[in-house]
Amino acid sequence: MESNLERMDDGDGSCSNWKTEIRSGTDVEYCGVGVQLQHKIMFWGDSHAGQFYPAIKQLYSNGDLRDHGVLFSVGYGCLPDVNVNTAGGFYCDVLSKFVMQRAEEEDIDTVFIAFSTMSTI
Numbered sequence: 802m803e804s805n806l807e808r809m810d811d812g813d814g815s816c817s818n819w820k821t822e823i824r825s826g827t828d829v830e831y832c833g834v835g836v837q838l839q840h841k842i843m844f845w846g847d848s849h850a851g852q853f854y855p856a857i858k859q860l861y862s863n864g865d866l867r868d869h870g871v872l873f874s875v876g877y878g879c880l881p882d883v884n885v886n887t888a889g890g891f892y893c894d895v896l897s898k899f900v901m902q903r904a905e906e907e908d909i910d911t912v913f914i915a916f917s918t919m920s921t922i
Contacts, residue, residue, distance in 0.1 A: 817851065819877040823892040826899040834861045835870030842911045843872045843904050850915035851875040869910065874900040881914050 816832035823829060833841075834857060844850045844857065850873070857871050879893035883901060886894040904912045 816873050816875050817848070817877045818875060818879070818892075818896055820890045821892065821896075823895040823899065826902060829874065829896060829899050829903070831903075832873040832875070833870060834858050834873075835866070836872060838868060838870035839908060840868055840910050841870045841872050841908050842866070842913060843874060843909050844913050844915065845874045845900055845904065846876075846881050846915040847879050847917055848875065848877045849917050850881075850913075851877070853913075853915065872903075872909070874903065876900075880916050 816830045818830055821828065821830065832854065844853055854873060857866075857873075860866055861871060874896075876891075876893055876896045878887050878891060879896055880887075881897055881900070883894055883897045885897075886892070903909070
């Protein structure tokens with residue numbers, strides 16, 4: 802348990818978009834690693850996608866991503882689907898709409914989608 806507590810700050814929860822009211826693309830919070838780079842890999846999904854942040858940050862620091870930066874778009878509790886919204890107070894469908902538009906921009910080379918399949922059952 803102590804080792805888990807030591808790692809509490811490994812992630813970056815600032816881009817969780819937790820119950821964030823999304824009305825336009827500028828309302829979406831993204832977290833980036835090397836975002837100034839011309840080529841990026843986007844991680845998109847619920848909190849499960851966000852859990853990749855520490856590992857990806859380490860890969861970037863080691864130079865393993867070569868000339869790619871990383872952009873995280875995480876919607877805690879949100880499936881990455883423009884047609885699905887979670888319970889009231891969530892803006893998952895709108896969040897997904899704007900994230901998809903961002904994913905189609907020229908600087909995004911790859912989109913990695915991750916989410917809990919348990920929430921789909």
